[in-house]
Structure formats: C-alpha cells, structure tokens
Amino acid sequence: MKRSTSHRALLYGRSAALGCVVLLLLVAGVLSSWSSAQHIVLAKGREHGAMAVTGCGADVCTGPFTPAEHATARPRVTIERSVAVKKGDRFPVVVKPGTDEVVRTGVPGFLHSWVPLGGALLLAALIIGGGLRLTRTAWGTGIAGAVLLVATFIAL
Incomplete structure (x- = not known):
C-alpha cells in the first residue's frame, strides 16, 4: 500500500x-x-580555597572560606545546599566572581554541576x-x- x-x-x-x-x-x-x-571549568584567575560548613538553612549552607594562594579570606560564604553538603564538612571551592557564593571544585564538584x-x-x-x-x-x-x-x- x-x-x-x-x-x-x-x-x-x-x-x-x-x-x-x-x-x-x-x-x-x-x-x-x-x-x-x-x-x-573556567577556574583560572578565580579565588580558590576551602570551605568549612558551619551551618545549613533550607536553601544554602554557610561557613568560613580559607584561601589558597592569592585569594582573600572571608568569614562567611554560602554554597547551595545539596545532599552532599553537611555541617562539619570541609571541601575545596571556588568563589563566584563578585559574590560570596562558592561552588565545589574537583571531580565531585564537576560531576555535581x-x-x-x-x-x-x-x-x-x-x-x-x-x-x-x-x-x-x-x-x-x-x-x-x-x-x-x-x-x-x-x-x-
């Protein structure tokens, strides 16, 4: 047909x-x-360091930022809350330019993004x-x- x-x-x-x-x-x-x-992915020239999570709210977790090399220490930065972020955790992060928000780096952060x-x-x-x-x-x-x-x- x-x-x-x-x-x-x-x-x-x-x-x-x-x-x-x-x-x-x-x-x-x-x-x-x-x-x-x-x-x-485009982390060159950004502030790198580590974040220690001291508290978590409904949407974000906060804690101090410890710089690595040419970054500035910050008493309080925020990261989006996920199942992988708990109070007491410490992990490498990069600061989003112009903010106090951070993004987890390394293989776990790359995959999570x-x-x-x-x-x-x-x-x-x-x-x-x-x-x-x-x-x-x-x-x-x-x-x-x-x-x-x-x-x-x-x-x-």
Missing part, C-alpha cells in the same frame, strides 16, 4: 516536532548545568526511543545520562 503525501508530511512533521523537543531538553540541560559548571544534563539525557532518551524510534541512539543517550548520574552519586 502506498502512503499518501499527506501521511508522509505528517510523519515528517512529527519527527521534526519530537526532534525540537529533544533539542530543547538538551539545550536546557546544558544551560542549567553551565550556570555552575563555568566556575569550575552536570547533573541537570544527566537528567536531560535520560528524558531525551525516552523521546528518542519512543517517539523517533531510534533505539540505538536512545540507548546511547540514556546510558550516558545514567553513567553521569551514577558517577556523581559515587563521587559525592
């Missing part, structure tokens, strides 16, 4: 729409991750496999997202 032109146009339109949704998910994941990852991309990869894999019917690509995308999330869990 031959497919009509309108049926083919509908299939192409569906594929284009789903491709746009996948692209939107991945771009949103990268942009969300980049907001904190940029301070780790890319968690939104890992989630976006998992969601995109469902659309790639189910909607676009590209199963190998979907498996690769899903495995990449899962590996990123599991590596972050192990590192933290």
Whole structure:
C-alpha cells in the first residue's frame, strides 16, 4: 500500500516536532548545568580555597572560606545546599566572581554541576526511543545520562 503525501508530511512533521523537543531538553540541560559548571571549568584567575560548613538553612549552607594562594579570606560564604553538603564538612571551592557564593571544585564538584544534563539525557532518551524510534541512539543517550548520574552519586 502506498502512503499518501499527506501521511508522509505528517510523519515528517512529527519527527521534526519530537526532534525540537529533544533539542530543547538538551539545550536546557546544558544551560542549567553551565550556570555552575563555568566556575569550575573556567577556574583560572578565580579565588580558590576551602570551605568549612558551619551551618545549613533550607536553601544554602554557610561557613568560613580559607584561601589558597592569592585569594582573600572571608568569614562567611554560602554554597547551595545539596545532599552532599553537611555541617562539619570541609571541601575545596571556588568563589563566584563578585559574590560570596562558592561552588565545589574537583571531580565531585564537576560531576555535581552536570547533573541537570544527566537528567536531560535520560528524558531525551525516552523521546528518542519512543517517539523517533531510534533505539540505538536512545540507548546511547540514556546510558550516558545514567553513567553521569551514577558517577556523581559515587563521587559525592
């Protein structure tokens, strides 16, 4: 049975729409991750040091910043609260320019900053496999997202 032109146009339109949704998910994941990852990836010239967590609120944890090399000591800096930050912890950080906010550095900090991309990869894999019917690509995308999330869990 031959497919009509309108049926083919509908299939192409569906594929284009789903491709746009996948692209939107991945771009949103990268942009969300980049907001904190940029301070780790492009850390040259920023203030490096260590933070000792002395207290945690609902959204942020605070503590003193001990500088390394050319940074300035600060009595109170803040870091976004996560399951990996507890009172009494001490870890390496980099200060966001012009603020008293810090971002965790090293492998755990790097992986943690890319968690939104890992989630976006998992969601995109469902659309790639189910909607676009590209199963190998979907498996690769899903495995990449899962590996990123599991590596972050192990590192933290």
